[in-house]
Amino acid sequence: MAKKTIVPKKTPMPEQPAEERIHNYNEVPYGYTEEQAIAEAKRCIECAKPLCMAGCPVNINIPGFLKLIADGDFRGAVNLVKETNALPAITGRVCPQETQCEGVCTLCKKFEPVGVGRLERFVADWEAAQGALPVPPLPPPTGKKVAVVGSGPAGLTVAADLARLGHHVTIFEALHEAGGVLVYGIPEFRLPKAIVKREVEYVCSLGVKLVKDFVVGNAATVDELLEEFDAIFLGSGAGLPWFLGIPGENLGGVYSANEYLTRSNLMKAYRFPEYDTPIARGQRVITIGGGNVAMDAARTALRLGAKESIIVYRRSRDEMPARAEEIHHAEQEGIIFNLLTTPVALHGANGRVTEMECLKNELGEPDASGRRRPVAIKDSNFCIPTDIVVVAVGQSPSPLIPKTTPDLKVAKGGVVTVEEQTMKTSKKGVFAGGDVATGGATVILAMGQAKIASKAIDEYLKTGAW
């Protein structure tokens, strides 16, 4: 093969300037044009042994779809991506590509990797622009009924897969809107809700029934659902927010990230009073944490009018688990990073938070996660004045379903125990996948597990063998 000339840097993706976008909720990057996409796809050096595919949790045929884009065959490219990833418009926007496909790209050794995420997004958006998708021909109904609990990426994936196999699927969703974290957590400026809506509508077009406002565990237990359904998939996510347990955490103005983001995204508090749900708008907002959730909260605070939006994180920048692009965008927008800092107390007046007391840390030995452990420096206490505090330090699965399902095994942290090859739980007929089985993870891992579960559920429905 003729050796290609290497283009060292990614084709830049146009985006809204930082000073403008902090005053609106519109999506930050605009996406590639057809010409830009073709140019970026042509950067692929077509390795004999491509590493990118193995780096992808759902093994998208990356070299294949890049080649099709380079040849201008966008329809072919999107079809190829969709063979293994049903939600490319979403994953193209939210996957941590730098630790997956792009992180292992051969170009990475010396140059910037191929912008696989941007190209994935490009083909998905290209397809959406061609008009509504035709419903694929569905096989004759099998007569089997499956209940899917939760309409996040895991639930939507299982529902679509099983509907395409002719099973009758009903999704039960606790909230009034389908999409899970994609609608209540991830903000509009990062993932437009119209995209999520389109995907949900597509899943429903396959004959999937969506029942909203239905809290499994309360409105019906898993055992009660088993009386009516042949199998159940639990895709109920990891919705229980963690707090720090420090003094002052119950003061007014102290939010979990889930609450702050749910008010803003799901309830559209950023459009108050046009929408009725209020949200506190402070001059200064401190977000605690270093993951995607923390970046989303801190950037939301700016858009709600904060003059200063500060991130307090106990380790250093290198240990921050957020996607590289989120940290980059946050920095561009002027978020202030207070690293190696641990909050120890919140102080307030008249029931409202007014300042955060912190300790300075230094990095010690690596801990179980392999990251260097933050060690507090004695007597380094200092205070940061603030109007609002958002706690974004993690979440675990809600205990509601395990509590009402006595024979469902859960491990430490409330995570539902599953067999990894099949996503079977300890309870016959019940499968689980996504954040409920991993603890807070990623959209693509949730979908990957959902794919495994779909196969195993289909098998179980056909054979009845557990």
Next chain:
Amino acid sequence: MYKILKKQVLSDLVTLMEVSAPQVTRKAQAGQFVIVRAYEESERIPLTIADFDRAAQSVTLVIQQVGKSTMQMCQMNEGDEFATVAGPLGHPTEIEKYGTVICIGGGVGIAPVYPIARALKEAGNHVISIIGARNQSLLFWEEKMRAVSDELIVTTDDGSYGRKALVTEPLKEILTARQDIKKVWAIGPAIMMKFVAATTKTFNVPTIVSLNTIMIDGTGMCGGCRVLTTDGAQFVCVDGPEFDAHRVDWDVMMSRMQFYRAEEQAAVEQWKHQCNLASAA
């Protein structure tokens, strides 16, 4: 969508709605609540299930006008539909035969205390009920409460009806006069529940309150509803809504409930202004 089957104005501020909600009635029990959203743009607000009819698949909600959302709800009519009614949420009331018990309902709290009093009576308890309101025009369900109580005391703050007193006054008298009170339930404004808790504490009588903190999801996902108790922070929507009154930090709870007062007032003002414009046009 959840159709309003029946509407009845109970007092100047309080309206009863019977709403079709088959998903809720299948399992609803006394003490549980639902999350209701009137329109697409509305807040999600918690309302206690005041009654339910499994055959008709309807729940009875009693709504007090406190902000824009509840005012809008009370303006809706039979045949209109709520955008969301999700539930039943929270734990049901623990009903047993305790002996002699007291049920206290203050203002709109009379509605949720009614099914509890009824269940306690059916379980064979001697039920003494105390219901109270600021004035006569805010009182309702006196006869319903009488029907499920062995003794009923009615109070108003201004003396416009019944005895001129706060509910804690007859409560204290009963607790002083008789030693056989096994348990007290109190539902009403936070300040009332706080003082009931203080009163029963001195007599060491176990007391259950149903808390009405600000909620969003009602499923344990946001933590916005949390209260501080002697067991640490608890989520009202999943750990409650009923709590041991003597374990609740009332001041923290009340200050959290005040948090959006300015926003709530602004929303009401703006909405009234719009209504005026609409009626003038």
